[in-house]
Amino acid sequence: xxxxxxxxxxxxxxxxxxxxxxxxxxxxxxxxxxxxxxxxxxxxxxxxxxxxxxxxxxxxxxxxxxxxxxxxxxxxxxxxxxxxxxxxxxxxxxxxxxxxxxxxxxxxxxxxxxxxxxxxxxxxxxxxxxxxxxxxxxxxxxxxxxxxxxxxxxxxxxxxxxxxxxxxxxxxxxxxxxxxxxxxxxxxxxxxxxxxxxxxxxxxxxxxx
Amino acid sequence: xxxxxxxxxxxxxxxxxxxxxxxxxxxxxxxxxxxxxxxxxxxxxxxxxxxxxxxxxxxxxxxxxxxxxxxxxxxxxxxxxxxxxxxxxxxxxxxxxxxxxxxxxxxxxxxxxxxxxxxxxxxxxxxxxxxxxxxxxxxxxxxxxxxxxxxxxxxxxxxxxxxxxxxxxxxxxxxxxxxxxxxxxxxxxxxxxxxxxxxxxxxxxxxxx
Amino acid sequence: xxxxxxxxxxxxxxxxxxxxxxxxxxxxxxxxxxxxxxxxxxxxxxxxxxxxxxxxxxxxxxxxxxxxxxxxxxxxxxxxxxxxxxxxxxxxxxxxxxxxxxxxxxxxxxxxxxxxxxxxxxxxxxxxxxxxxxxxxxxxxxxxxxxxxxxxxxxxxxxxxxxxxxxxxxxxxxxxxxxxxxxxxxxxxxxxxxxxxxxxxxxxxxxxx
Amino acid sequence: xxxxxxxxxxxxxxxxxxxxxxxxxxxxxxxxxxxxxxxxxxxxxxxxxxxxxxxxxxxxxxxxxxxxxxxxxxxxxxxxxxxxxxxxxxxxxxxxxxxxxxxxxxxxxxxxxxxxxxxxxxxxxxxxxxxxxxxxxxxxxxxxxxxxxxxxxxxxxxxxxxxxxxxxxxxxxxxxxxxxxxxxxxxxxxxxxxxxxxxxxxxxxxxxx
DNA sequence: TATGAATGAGTTTTCATTCAT
DNA sequence: AATGAATGAAAACTCATTCAT
Numbered sequence: 015x016x017x018x019x020x021x022x023x024x025x026x027x028x029x030x031x032x033x034x035x036x037x038x039x040x041x042x043x044x045x046x047x048x049x050x051x052x053x054x055x056x057x058x059x060x061x062x063x064x065x066x067x068x069x070x071x072x073x074x075x076x077x078x079x080x081x082x083x084x085x086x087x088x089x090x091x092x093x094x095x096x097x098x099x100x101x102x103x104x105x106x107x108x109x110x111x112x113x114x115x116x117x118x119x120x121x122x123x124x125x126x127x128x129x130x131x132x133x134x135x136x137x138x139x140x141x142x143x144x145x146x147x148x149x150x151x152x153x154x155x156x157x158x159x160x161x162x163x164x165x166x167x168x169x170x171x172x173x174x175x176x177x178x179x180x181x182x183x184x185x186x187x188x189x190x191x192x193x194x195x196x197x198x199x200x201x202x203x204x205x206x207x208x209x210x211x212x213x214x215x216x217x218x219x220x221x222x223x
Numbered sequence: 224x225x226x227x228x229x230x231x232x233x234x235x236x237x238x239x240x241x242x243x244x245x246x247x248x249x250x251x252x253x254x255x256x257x258x259x260x261x262x263x264x265x266x267x268x269x270x271x272x273x274x275x276x277x278x279x280x281x282x283x284x285x286x287x288x289x290x291x292x293x294x295x296x297x298x299x300x301x302x303x304x305x306x307x308x309x310x311x312x313x314x315x316x317x318x319x320x321x322x323x324x325x326x327x328x329x330x331x332x333x334x335x336x337x338x339x340x341x342x343x344x345x346x347x348x349x350x351x352x353x354x355x356x357x358x359x360x361x362x363x364x365x366x367x368x369x370x371x372x373x374x375x376x377x378x379x380x381x382x383x384x385x386x387x388x389x390x391x392x393x394x395x396x397x398x399x400x401x402x403x404x405x406x407x408x409x410x411x412x413x414x415x416x417x418x419x420x421x422x423x424x425x426x427x428x429x430x431x432x
Numbered sequence: 433x434x435x436x437x438x439x440x441x442x443x444x445x446x447x448x449x450x451x452x453x454x455x456x457x458x459x460x461x462x463x464x465x466x467x468x469x470x471x472x473x474x475x476x477x478x479x480x481x482x483x484x485x486x487x488x489x490x491x492x493x494x495x496x497x498x499x500x501x502x503x504x505x506x507x508x509x510x511x512x513x514x515x516x517x518x519x520x521x522x523x524x525x526x527x528x529x530x531x532x533x534x535x536x537x538x539x540x541x542x543x544x545x546x547x548x549x550x551x552x553x554x555x556x557x558x559x560x561x562x563x564x565x566x567x568x569x570x571x572x573x574x575x576x577x578x579x580x581x582x583x584x585x586x587x588x589x590x591x592x593x594x595x596x597x598x599x600x601x602x603x604x605x606x607x608x609x610x611x612x613x614x615x616x617x618x619x620x621x622x623x624x625x626x627x628x629x630x631x632x633x634x635x636x637x638x639x640x641x
Numbered sequence: 642x643x644x645x646x647x648x649x650x651x652x653x654x655x656x657x658x659x660x661x662x663x664x665x666x667x668x669x670x671x672x673x674x675x676x677x678x679x680x681x682x683x684x685x686x687x688x689x690x691x692x693x694x695x696x697x698x699x700x701x702x703x704x705x706x707x708x709x710x711x712x713x714x715x716x717x718x719x720x721x722x723x724x725x726x727x728x729x730x731x732x733x734x735x736x737x738x739x740x741x742x743x744x745x746x747x748x749x750x751x752x753x754x755x756x757x758x759x760x761x762x763x764x765x766x767x768x769x770x771x772x773x774x775x776x777x778x779x780x781x782x783x784x785x786x787x788x789x790x791x792x793x794x795x796x797x798x799x800x801x802x803x804x805x806x807x808x809x810x811x812x813x814x815x816x817x818x819x820x821x822x823x824x825x826x827x828x829x830x831x832x833x834x835x836x837x838x839x840x841x842x843x844x845x846x847x848x849x850x
Numbered sequence: 851t852a853t854g855a856a857t858g859a860g861t862t863t864t865c866a867t868t869c870a871t
Numbered sequence: 872a873a874t875g876a877a878t879g880a881a882a883a884c885t886c887a888t889t890c891a892t
Contacts, residue, residue: 024892028855047348049258052882063857068884105431139256139348149407152400163430172430180414180421181430183404184397187422191361191396198358205389212389213396220429221372221381221390222314237872261865272874274868283866446851465766467676470886481853483889492887523849557674557766567825570818581848590848598832598839599848605818605840606811609779613810616776623807630807631814638847639790639799639808640732651871655876679861690878695863 032070034060036084039077044128048078048136075140082137082144085129086151092122093158099165108166109218116210119189123196130193152190156183188213241279243269245293248286253337257287257345284349291346291353294338295360301331302367308374317375318427325419328398332405339402361399365392397422450488452478454502457495462546466496466554493558500555500562503547504569510540511576517583526584527636534628537607541614548611570608574601606631659697661687663711666704671755675705675763702767709764709771712756713778719749720785726792735793736845743837746816750823757820779817783810815840 038059042051053074057064071077096115102108123130137148160182166172192209199205247268251260262283266273280286305324311317332339342360346353369391375381401422405415456477460469471492475482489495514533520526541548551569555562578600584590610631614624665686669678680701684691698704723742729735750757764775787809793799819836826832 024855031855047350049348050350053884054882064883065857065859065885066855069855074883135347135354138344139258141256145344146407149403152403153407166430171432173428173432176430177417177421177424180418181425183400183418184422184425187396187398187400187403188393189396190399191392194358194361194396195392198355198362208386209389209392212386213393215386216390216393216426216429218429218431219382220425220427221375221385222427223380223382233872262867263865273866274874274876275872277867278872442851465768467766471888472886482887483853483855484851486888487851553765553772556762557676559674559677563762564825567821570821571825584848589850591846591850594848595835595839595842598836599843601818601822601836602815602840602843605814605816605821607814608817609810609814612776612779612814616773616780626804627807627810630804631811633804634808634811634847635843636847636849637800638843638845639793639803640845641798641800651876658876680863681861691862692864692878692880693876696876701862 031062031066035062035067035070036077036080040081040084040128040132043078043081043136044131048140078137078140078144081132082147085133086147088122088129089133089151090154092118093155097158097161099161102162102165103169103171105166105171105218108162108171109214111162112214112217116214119192120206120210123193124200127197127200130197134190134193134197152186153183155186155189158182159185185213185217188217240271240275244271244276244279245286245289249290249293249337249341252287252290252345253341257349287346287349287353288356290341291356294342295356297331297338298342298360299363301327302364306367306370308370311371311374312378312380314375314380314427317371317380318423320371321423321426325423328401329415329419332402333409336406336409339406343399343402343406361392361395364395364398367391368394394426397426449480449484453480453485453488454495454498458499458502458546458550461496461499461554462550466558496555496558496562497565499550500565503551504565506540506547507551507569508572510536511573515576515579517579520580520583521587521589523584523589523636526580526589527632529580530632530635534632537610538624538628541611542618545615545618548615552608552611552615570601570604573604573607576600577603603631603635606635658689658693662689662694662697663704663707667708667711667755667759670705670708670763671758675767705764705767705771708759709774712760713774715749715756716760716778717781719745720782724785724788726788729789729792730796730798732793732798732845735789735798736841738789739841739844743841746819747833747837750820751827754824754827757824761817761820761824779810779813782813782816785809786812812840812844815844 035056039051039056042055042059046055053067054064056077057067067077071080093115096111096118102111133148133151137144156179160178163172163176163178163181167174167176167178192206192213195209196206244265248260248265251264251268255264262276263273265286266276276286280289302324305320305327311320342357346357365388369387372381372385372387372390376383376385376387401415401418404418408414453474457469457474460473460477464473471485472482474495475485485495489498511533514529514536520529551566555566574597578596581590581594581596581599585592585594585596610624610627613627617623662683666678666683669682669686673682680694681691683704684694694704698707720742723738723745729738760775760778764771783806787805790799790803790805790808794801794803794805819833819840822836823833
């Protein structure tokens with residue numbers, strides 16, 4: 015048992031450090047930007063030698079990838095937690111679902127603005143591959159939204175001629191703008207609130223009388 | 224007059240070179256990204272010495288600012304060309320206006336994808352000040368859209384309770400997503416077409432029956 | 433006795449590991465070169481932790497020294513095995529002696545080209561001290577050859593005015609070139625054979641008619 | 642003319658600096674060894690910024706190549722200056738030729754011991770490609786020597802059965818050992834002298850009575 | 851005693867910016 | 872005014888060595 019626990023202790027320490035480095039990189043990348051962050055900045059933040067970094071990640075690019083993947087997973091998890099297109103059977107229910115998702119996203123965003131900053135502002139300027147990842151995430155979001163719409167059309171509480179795919183993407187755009195405006199001015203919860211409501215209202219009713 | 228004209232000729236040459244540098248920087252930044260572009264890349268593209276660059280711009284950062292400003296002006300000009308909220312007096316007219324603007328944006332985008340790439344992907348990762356500019360542009364877009372809506376509400380063909388400001392921003396989000404999807408896959412005009420239509424339809428009618 | 437034997441077992445293991453490390457270092461240094469070899473490469477080859485290395489050798493430099501010493505010992509042993517200047521009493525016997533030594537060297541070289549690679553190519557570029565060792569080995573070789581010649585002059589089957597010391601060194605040079613050419617092109621045994629014969633013939637007869 | 646001369650002045654400066662860097666690299670590589678020399682050492686020796694180095698050479702490896710090429714050219718030039726196998730028509734003339742070449746090599750070596758140090762000790766441990774170059778130079782030397790011998794056999798003052806190629810290589814080995822012993826102990830001109838004589842005597846007469 | 855995690859000195863290389871010509 | 876040579880700060884990455892476990 016002694017051996018066992020001591021081994022797992024080492025492994026736990028290792029995992030902990032790795033995760034600390036990820037966290038530190040996440041913060042640095044979000045605060046200063048990827049290109050403005052040196053490996054030594056990450057190391058300094060943790061009080062470790064910068065050589066230690068390379069025991070856990072092969073590359074600066076490598077850790078960015080992990081940071082982005084982590085964020086993407088978190089976003090996906092957040093949205094999939096609520097994911098049950100079939101469970102919604104009426105417009106009323108759909109509206110409530112939207113509100114719930116909006117709240118959840120808002121909470122995540124508020125709790126961790128760096129996530130949005132990194133995904134929306136930094137990750138776009140690394141290289142084509144990283145941009146592609148972002149685009150895929152956005153696409154995935156559109157598909158997710160579309161799934162609800164397909165259900166709504168099938169059940170008859172959305173209009174028959176709805177182009178679910180495209181509309182799904184449009185919705186993602188509105189979500190993005192919410193995130194951007196929050197980043198730009200995090201201290202106006204009322205404005206964000208109004209924007210979220212306007213988006214939901216636009217989504218369901220449009221702007222016409 | 225000889226002096227005068229020779230001076231103004233010199234001045235014209237100077238302006239021309241400055242504008243050439245801007246153009247070259249624009250292309251390089253869009254193609255390789257800001258951080259991946261060296262001043263010497265810009266100079267090489269023009270066949271000038273890279274020292275010359277510094278006679279026209281103080282900084283790498285400086286020229287990016289000018290490039291972005293140019294783009295922003297172009298976008299603003301594009302949108303303001305059509306800008307006449309008061310001229311629209313019916314939902315039908317508004318729809319047509321939307322279609323016209325959508326076409327125009329699409330044309331600009333198609334003609335010069337680099338614009339979107341630079342604004343949406345590159346400029347975001349420079350620093351806070353540059354990000355702020357971007358945000359201001361997005362905000363300006365929202366205001367522009369809102370102006371139409373305010374008119375529509377006043378004239379009674381939009382719903383009374385429309386939150387014009389917020390909805391304007393939401394619309395900008397949808398435009399952004401159009402641009403992003405175009406960047407991601409420029410060779411699907413039909414998909415872009417469908418997305419544009421879906422956005423306009425969503426805008427006016429929402430998704431409900 | 434139990435204690436004693438268990439201690440000596442431990443000691444034997446220790447010696448075995450030390451010798452394994454030496455062997456592994458030898459292979460790595462010869463294959464990749466001293467500077468291109470990391471301590472961890474040596475450790476990896478043995479499947480031991482690279483910290484263990486430092487329980488047996490104080491330095492990267494230290495182990496190279498031991499590797500080179502081992503090689504030198506082997507070379508010396510090879511040459512001294514045949515060493516019996518006084519036993520040769522005629523030119524014919526000397527020629528046979530030369531042929532035997534040439535064969536033996538050739539066998540050693542063919543069996544282990546790494547030896548030559550390490551001694552001739554790698555060890556030269558470490559530092560002055562290591563170069564000195566090499567030079568001493570070469571010098572030793574010259575002395576050895578000279579001893580035969582002194583005997584030959586004494587017994588009268590070599591010319592009276594032979595500068596044995598210097599000629600001994602010259603012979604070593606010819607041996608070195610044999611080794612170098614073998615390293616450069618190990619797959620031409622016939623060429624090596626001809627070179628060895630030419631060297632022996634030159635040695636005894638020179639080139640004149 | 643002003644333009645012309647000012648251009649050529651700049652170009653001359655450029656060439657001068659390039660050649661200075663080569664010279665400095667040569668010295669550093671010879672003194673400390675290639676691996677022990679940092680680019681900044683070369684720059685420091687010249688009192689230039691180390692960035693300047695990269696305006697003239699793409700690489701550390703690149704400059705080594707140029708240094709080695711320079712040395713090789715110098716050696717080749719030295720040996721080819723005297724190169725006239727057909728001009729030698731008797732054993733006596735051949736001996737004189739040998740003496741002249743030996744003297745010349747000795748002069749070059751004495752004037753610039755670093756040449757030998759670099760070629761014989763350092764260049765061997767860079768990589769396979771560089772080693773190959775060295776081997777080619779040695780091979781070239783063997784061919785050169787062989788050419789004289791072929792002439793001698795043809796004209797009848799060397800023995801008929803001489804394997805000129807192989808013997809040529811053997812001679813190169815003796816030259817190498819001269820260089821090595823000189824490197825090892827540059828302050829024994831008499832020893833070098835005796836070695837040179839012994840080599841020439843061995844070459845022509847061998848060691849037998 | 852063996853291990854391998856941690857360290858940071860040291861190296862190569864890039865490139866924005868300056869400035870003499 | 873244009874040029875491009877020179878510069879050195881800055882950054883990524885490697886690896887020999889130490890030392891706590």
